[in-house]
Amino acid sequence: MxxxxxxxxxxxxxxxxxxxxxxxxxxxxxxxxxxxxxxxxxxxxxxxxxxxxxxxxxxxxxxxxxxxxxxxxxxxxxxxxxxxxxxxxxxxxxxxxxxxxxxxxxxxxxxxxxxxxxxxxxxxxxxxxxxxxxxxxxxxxxxxxxxxxxxxxxxxxxxxxxxxxxxxxxxxxxxxxxxxxxxxxxxxxxxxxxxxxxxxxxxxxxxxxxxxxRGISYYKVTISGPARDLHSGVFGNTVHEPMTDLILLMSRLVKPNGEILIPGLEQLVAPLTDEEKQRYDVLDYSISDIEQSAGAPVALSEDKSAVLMGRMRYPSLSLHGIEGAFSAPGAKTVIPAKVSGKFSIRLVPNMTPDNVDPLVITYLKAEFAKLNSKNKLEVENLHGGKxxxxxxxxxxxxxxxxxxxxxxxxxxxxxxxxxxxxxxxxxxxxxxxxxxxxxxxxxxxxxxxxxxxxxxxxxxxxxxxxxxxxxxxxxxxxx
Ligand SMILES: [Zn+2]
Missing domain, CATH: 3.40.630.10 (Zn peptidases)
Structure with missing residues (x-):
């Protein structure tokens, strides 16, 4: 027919x-x-x-x-x-x-x-x-x-x-x-x-x-300490600063080359088979395609299959923003009292928000403990999808x-x-x-x-x- x-x-x-x-x-x-x-x-x-x-x-x-x-x-x-x-x-x-x-x-x-x-x-x-x-x-x-x-x-x-x-x-x-x-x-x-x-x-x-x-797990990490925003001339080098703690924590999530630093995540990713690898090798796509759509020559690798797999079959962790931080033009000398970092992880089989959340939360708590800070940490999952x-x-x-x-x-x-x-x-x-x-x-x-x-x-x-x-x-x- x-x-x-x-x-x-x-x-x-x-x-x-x-x-x-x-x-x-x-x-x-x-x-x-x-x-x-x-x-x-x-x-x-x-x-x-x-x-x-x-x-x-x-x-x-x-x-x-x-x-x-x-x-x-x-x-x-x-x-x-x-x-x-x-x-x-x-x-x-x-x-x-x-x-x-x-x-x-x-x-x-x-x-x-x-x-x-x-x-x-x-x-x-x-x-x-x-x-x-x-x-x-x-x-x-x-x-x-x-x-x-x-x-x-x-x-x-x-x-x-x-x-x-x-x-x-x-x-x-x-x-x-x-x-x-x-x-x-x-x-x-x-x-x-x-x-x-x-x-x-x-x-x-x-x-x-x-x-x-890919699925997603979206997180909000909040660090709070002082009861109000402070002046750095008065309180700099005097108190634990939430922004300093948060930047350190966020820097421990992912490397500039895209590698995710949270232990245990990698083990959840379904292994790559030869048949699947083949599919990426034959895709009609080039590094210049990705750089063209990004608008600049900033691809993570020169290897087409590696870049495609990074987008399609491996997880990624992206840092999105910091709520509560000073972000206006000018040179304000504020120490923010409470800041929330936003980041998300794109999930691939066999990751789910349910098996990823505990790994993320445990890791953030452990890294925060290493800072010996008197500030408070709170981690929330804002939304997720498999x-x-x-x-x-x-x-x-x-x-x-x-x-x-x-x-x-x-x-x-x-x-x-x-x-x-x-x-x-x-x-x-x-x-x-x-x-x-x-x-x-x-x-x-x-x-x-x-x-x-x-x-x-x-x-x-x-x-x-x-x-x-x-x-x-x-x-x-x-x-
Ligand atoms: Zn549509």
Whole structure:
């Protein structure tokens, strides 16, 4: 069973209709993190429901309750659950995307109005907030559906949709919904695999499939002593200074070369296999790619695989800031009475916040004791999330790989990402099936940034990729 040619022809012929669809979606400023935009997030949910229903999808919107935002209690945007096809002989794929976006103002430095899709014909780019993250991919699925319906083509799989409007604001309410809908007769019953399109290629050249994400543990270390801020002319070399203690402690967490100094952490990291090492060696990536995205020649190593593994499969510890320290211009001679250092550790299998926390806290206490300071130490975990890794040899990935090769004539990079998309882990744990991250956009799309864009070719070829993937699942998955 392979993709009928008319599928590709239809997508090519309807390129401008598909771009219009994206323009309509981008024009709705569905910013989830700002209460004054909430009505637009709802408007966006109605837009999607209408599109899905017009294509024969059974849709249910789920009220996720209320939240407090900007000091007011407001309604959360609904989760959109859709379903089409119930053939027990077909595989059932669960799709996820989000319809909310990050904030954007022209005055932030955009070259075009952020909520008006601007097609730059010369570069072939579509500029607009949400074009790449995540309205383009979400509409890619709708384009695929439209193509099948209009051509009278039977879908090769059963589809389930889960689209949310709070992803950019912590996916509030979604975890509980997913867990509630697992079980016989529930929405997620019978799902064989999950496909999430909400990330990016590693670069701007080679498509990728993503099979891992790092987790995080975020810490706040507070040192306090004096009852109030003091003057260094009066109290310097007279009292234990919280800032001196804190700087020493923070300097004992990580070396300038990235090596983490907390004992026991390294032992938690899953060992590297030859097969996995190979995957980094063949990735289409160079040190200049990383230095270009960092904006300076500051990579930790000249060894490509080492740098990629540092980001994708090993933990990292980053120092973020010091709360309570003097940070204004000028030369104030204050001794701060209480300072809090902030740092986080990106976690990889088999690290979890639960097994990392005790190691971090014990180490900080032991190092603090060595200072013989009369100040007080307090360590808190501000938030945490587990890492996720899927089996990239699973048929779900094999199908996505074949689809990429068909559409892009290239073997996709197999990547893991340094950051987190928490819903991935929720799906993997609650449904107990393989989860695939199948991105549409490129690494330089500028999601969350000014001048976010999606290349027309990524939108159109990406639509073909999503459609081809469904056919490849039908062909590849064991019956
Ligand atoms: Zn996103």
């Amino acid at each position: 392979s993709v009928p040619n008319q599928f590709y022809e239809y997508v090519d012929q309807h390129k401008s209709d598909f771009i219009d669809r994206l323009a309509k979606a981008v024009a709705i400023p569905s910013v989830s993190g700002d209460a004054s935009y909430r009505e637009h997030v709802f408007e966006m949910s109605r837009f999607i429901v209408k599109e899905l229903e017009a294509l024969g999808v059974k849709v249910r919107t789920v009220d996720l309750g209320k939240q407090v935002l900007d000091g007011q209690e407001i309604q959360l945007p609904p989760a959109i659950l859709g379903s089409i096809g119930d053939d027990p002989k077909k595989k059932t794929i669960q799709l996820y995307a989000h319809y909310d976006v990050q904030p954007a103002l022209l005055s932030d430095g955009w070259d075009h109005e952020p909520f008006k899709l601007t097609h730059d014909e010369k570069t072939g780019r579509l500029y607009g907030r949400g074009s790449s993250d995540d309205k383009g991919p979400l509409l890619g699925w709708i384009n695929v559906l439209e193509t099948h319906v209009k051509l009278g083509l039977e879908l090769p799989v059963n589809l389930r949709f889960c689209f949310e409007g709070m992803e950019e604001s912590g996916s509030e309410g979604l975890d509980d919904l997913i867990k509630d809908e697992v079980g016989p007769g529930k929405f997620f019953d019978g799902v064989d695999c999950v496909c999430i399109s909400d990330n990016y290629w590693l670069n701007d050249r080679t498509p990728c499939l993503t099979y891992g994400l 890492p996720w890794v899927a089996d990239p040899n699973h048929w779900n990935y094999v199908a996505a790989k074949k689809a990429t090769e068909t559409v892009y004539k290239k073997t996709p990079d197999l990547t893991r990402e340094g950051g987190s998309i928490p819903v991935t882990l929720t799906f993997a744990e609650a449904l107990g099936v393989n989860v695939l991250l199948l991105p549409m956009g490129r690494g330089d799309d500028g999601a969350h940034s000014t001048n976010e864009k999606l290349d027309v070719s990524n939108y159109i070829e990406g639509t073909k990729l999503l459609g081809t993937y469904l056919w490849e699942v039908a062909a590849t998955a064991p019956k």
